[in-house]
Amino acid sequence: MDVWYLIVAIILFASILVAKSTRKTKKNLPPGPPRLPIIGNLHQLGSKPHRSMFKLSEKNGPLMSLKLGNVSTVVASTPETVKDVLKTFDVDCCSRPYSTYAARLSYNRNDLSFSPYSKYWRELRKLTVIDTAKRVKSFGHIREEEVASFVDFIRQSASLEKQVNFNLKFMKLSASVICRLGFGMSLEGSKLEITYDEVIQGIMEVLGSFAAADFFPIIGKLIDRLTGLHGKCEKVFQAMDTFFDEAIKCHLDDESIKDDIIALLLKMERGEIGLGEFQLSRNHTKGILLDILVAGIDTSAQTATWVMTHLISNPRVMNKVQTEVREVVKNKDNITEDDIEQLKYLKMVIKETLRINPLVLLLIPREASKDLKIRGYDIPKNTWIYVNVWAIHRNPNIWKDPGAFIPERFVDNEIDYKGLNFELLAFGSGRRMCPGMGVGMALVHLTLVNLLYRFDWKLPEGMETRDVDLEESYGLVCPKKIPLELIPVITKRT
Template identity: 40%
Template sequence: MSLITSWLPILLMILSLLPLLLIFPKRKPTKLPPGPPQLPIIGNLHQLGNLSHRSLWQLSEKYGPLMYLKLGSLPALVISSSKLASDVMKTQDLIFCNRPLFVSYKKISYNFLDLAFAPYGEYYRDMRKICNNELFSIKRVQSFGFIREEEVAGMIALISHSASSSTPVNLTDIMFSLTSTIIGRAAFGKCYQGGEKSNFHDAFGVVQALLTTFFFADYIPLLGWMDVVTGQQARLEKCFRDMNVIWEQVIDEHLDPMRVKREQEDLVDVLIQVQKDLHLTRDHIKALLMDVFIAGTETGAATVVWAMTELIRKPRVMKKVQDEIRRIIGNKGKVEEDDLDKLDYFKLVVKETFRMHPAAPMLITRETTQQCRLDGYNIAPKTLVFINALAIGHEAESWKNPGEFWPERFTDSPIDYKGQDFQFIPFGAGRRICPGMHFGVVTVEIALANLLYSFIWELPSGMNKEDVDMSELPGIAVHKKSPLLLVPIKCIDITNGKTNE
């Protein structure tokens, strides 16, 4: 919805149609949750802003943790408390687990053949089984461990070149390159190179933007033609064609009888086999690949960058976590995945990052399937449901000093991010919990642990921790607005595993 503000003047002009509203009969009043006043036709669309998770959080502080909005012609709820999140994603999960049929969702998902955006039903349950059993099982995720470790080692070697000259590195770019390469190798056995890599990243960046772009057809159907006038529809079609070419090429390469078979199956290999067994189409494979990249690339990169951003602003925490990692790993030269469970304080740092900066602070929009009641209010079918994971992770009733980055809050705490504790839901919960959670977490942990083990990190010359920009970019996965530039100082000799401290 990041383009709402760009088209707001047009929407306001449409208010000239206000007299037409007088000819429509008024509905009988019903007991709805509190919410801000609405404008005719556009309702509360003008109040979403570019960073909807922030603007809706701010509105919820005034109108309450269950807030009602009208977004064009669509009724909407905003959930900003753990109690209500539990009711929505546990007690009444079956009623609240559908997806809206948004224009961008439909196109990018090959007419809802994926998992993330598919409406809830038998088809969704079948695809969920495929993802849980074939793509993201613990065994499958572990089988890609060598890819993660190889790519992380390459990242550390690359950063070491800058460390020798005390040159700042752009951790934002480095992390996006790392996560996209890991996902690329795991998903289809290759990573893009040179101009090919740039084309892929450009196309994928457009996908991310379009999934949060405002389309008139979604919210004010009578004005759907405006999507053509503004060029949004053409942009969506071009993005889809560009990504489709990439996916077709990937599948063709895997079906080539002359292709050299690898010992390790990638996700496309798995999906092709599943396709034969369950009679799926190529579009099913392409839709699931789109999900894998949307969920795996941006979120992992953003999380590591936010973790390093918080740590550089908290020298005490940085020193404590680095001391733990180096004490336990010793002179081994690198952190391996088998080491991660030994790093107790490090795990707390990761949890606190998920709480402070959930990669998808506004969980993917849900929709009610039928009439229901929530917290004493009447909720109509086909009501949009926005669950604000960021606001819930900062709820004063659940967290002491919620605005402070303080990993110790999780010491001896049973609260975890796996969907059972509703005050902490970075991956969602219930029937719509992220199936790739384990893959995402281990990618974040192995990358972050090696960054902290291998280098001392400093801000560029002349910059203080108070100068670090914490502003955000809009999107499903919320990135730091300005790149994170830090100076690495090598403290681990990666050639012989000896500490240089």
């Protein structure tokens, strides 16, 4: 019997066993599509829930109710409704619902991303913001060294006219930077070296999944075992945990490693430094390391990949941005932060990339901590709240010709991705906004400037720009479904 028929049979059988007649006070919930018994609207989400939710919101409104199994959910899909969630009612909407596999990967929600709103979370958030700002400025040499090594690899590939798989190589570059910056060790020779791309991608798929365990309390875990989600979670958890143990052991064995994040966390474990009133356990340390590993590596890698994808698909834009880069940098061997600051068109290109391909299509769900009323609708306590970033970025009422790649739309346009403009939410907004934005974007800018200044780019033989695939895969962070492969050509400047 097909596994899905078996799953449906299990759900129906379980529903007969647990069905109860309950009377509930009628509430003025946001409008939503009709739902099926037991599963609610889960069948309408499909493999790309961000797109499905967008279509449903076009019919049901910018604040929409869905029932996902046993979970009541609201989806915000316009800048106005999202502003209500992320700003006006931020403090009442910034906790996290319990998610089975997020809890497993974050060592029982001891991280920043999945921890519920609490005093611990507030102390950790404060530490993260301060420490991240410090590392953007203080560890520029690590970015420069790793990008220089990456450029050497590209130069070797160019001399051999060899294709470069950007999905893999950008991921390795990001992983190399984060391993040195956060873990005080080199990626090469570590237990993560061979499988880092599979592990990171697997974590993102698990964290971005709509797990049956979260929506069907009684039989959900059985369903996840049948679909393979449970097994995938355990596999990536074991690989990740082994790497964390290795990195921590390096620090315990070598006390000269002092200036990275693990060294700081170990001091907190020993009580030498406090996190407010909290003393960290080993699971706290590992939970925090999850955020560094995942957010630090995947976000910058995917952003750079999507930028190069859109540039190779749009020769006019590629020519324009390379002209700008080469006029600003000229014949310098070393590219500086001051050079990057002058690259206005490149910044527009990156903004437009983040608009068309936001890093997180659906922000990690929030949970209403009390009964709320938003836009005249009742949002009961414990409702899950999704923010559909993809819908906002593709809204034709906000963006003219939203499916087209037009960086010039940001000329004389102050909209930015730093959390103050609800039309562009690549990193979220409010209390839960991504604190690692500065670290990730610093690497993206430096990498792209080097690639655009030092090399020209062409597609593999037989491919035209119209053949470049622009489809995304779904996960917590949105990767390109088909890897981008380009051939570098050394310019006379290198």
